Amino acid sequence: MSEQLPENKGPVARFLALPPDSVPKTIFVAVSLCLLASMVVSAAAVALRPLQAENRLRDKQVNILQVAGVYQDGINVADAFASFEPHVLELASGDFADQYDPQTFDDRAAADNPELSHVLADDPAGIGRQADYVTVYLLRDDAGALDKVILPLHGYGLWSTLYGYIALEEDGNTIYGLQFYEHAETPGLGAEVDNPRWKGLWHEKKLADENGDLQITVAKTVPAAGPEYHVDALSGATLTSRGVDSLVRFWMGEEGYAPFLEKLKAGDI
Ligand SMILES: Cc1cc2nc3c(=O)[nH]c(=O)nc-3n(C[C@H](O)[C@H](O)[C@H](O)COP(=O)(O)O)c2cc1C
Numbered sequence: 001m002s003e004q005l006p007e008n009k010g011p012v013a014r015f016l017a018l019p020p021d022s023v024p025k026t027i028f029v030a031v032s033l034c035l036l037a038s039m040v041v042s043a044a045a046v047a048l049r050p051l052q053a054e055n056r057l058r059d060k061q062v063n064i065l066q067v068a069g070v071y072q073d074g075i076n077v078a079d080a081f082a083s084f085e086p087h088v089l090e091l092a093s094g095d096f097a098d099q100y101d102p103q104t105f106d107d108r109a110a111a112d113n114p115e116l117s118h119v120l121a122d123d124p125a126g127i128g129r130q131a132d133y134v135t136v137y138l139l140r141d142d143a144g145a146l147d148k149v150i151l152p153l154h155g156y157g158l159w160s161t162l163y164g165y166i167a168l169e170e171d172g173n174t175i176y177g178l179q180f181y182e183h184a185e186t187p188g189l190g191a192e193v194d195n196p197r198w199k200g201l202w203h204e205k206k207l208a209d210e211n212g213d214l215q216i217t218v219a220k221t222v223p224a225a226g227p228e229y230h231v232d233a234l235s236g237a238t239l240t241s242r243g244v245d246s247l248v249r250f251w252m253g254e255e256g257y258a259p260f261l262e263k264l265k266a267g268d269i
Helices: 011-016 023-067 077-081 107-112 190-194 196-200 238-252 258-265
Strands: 084-090 117-119 129-131 133-140 146-156 161-169 175-182 217-219 230-232
Touching (some): 011 023, 023 077, 023 161, 107 117, 107 129, 146 258, 161 238, 175 196, 190 196, 190 238, 217 238
Parallel strands (some): 217 230
Antiparallel strands (some): 084 133, 117 129, 133 146, 146 161, 161 175
16 A cells, blocks of 8 residues: 655654654664664763773783782782883883883884884884884882883784783893783684793793893794703794794894893993
């Protein structure tokens, strides 16, 4: 049966007079629902942004506490983190860049900013651009003496860029711990970088030998330099392991923290 629209009424009245299953009313309901849903999602995204930023910050702090070995379940993260001393470090000189506030300096944004970063000609870590400045954290003992330094590092694995921290003892050469807080390697394979047993292998390994030559290696076999420089590669994840090897060696080398580590070894920090 054809629909009889009242000719002498306005468009709204004519629309309202249509049966509920008419094409215009169906389209109207569908479009309205889409609009409503998108408004709810947008409002939720905006409203939750501060909470997300807070969670990201807490997650970063937990990771720094964990890699430095001071995290315990139930700990007040903000209080524990307050004992860490953040500094923005100029990589090339190994000096602290006090013109930048470490509380607000954004390492990732700096790596994308052409004024604060450079393109790497030699790029073993597969990061493309490297920031000239990064935020590092010092941990001092009760007497104020340096206990550990926590340095961010990142580089490409097999499927993703792995972001993490390495904690070094005050000698600037002994590894206390290494852990990644963000990556997209395969669970059970490359993602075994998160396995506590594998992370534990890094503890007390040395970066460089007595001559200052960088020796730390992630490999299936022990390097000639000796077992104190060797972390066993993940089985079934040679490519991720290779990525970790490259990124750790890159960040601990001349293009990374070497100038800063020299100052640390000289007791200048
Ligand atoms: C679906 C899939 C996911 C994989 N994910 C990873 C990975 O995250 N990291 C990795 O190193 N290898 C991964 N591999 C394995 C590599 O392709 C390669 O076989 C492996 O790195 C070799 O390691 P192995 O010499 O220890 O066996 C994956 C393979 C498949 C089929």
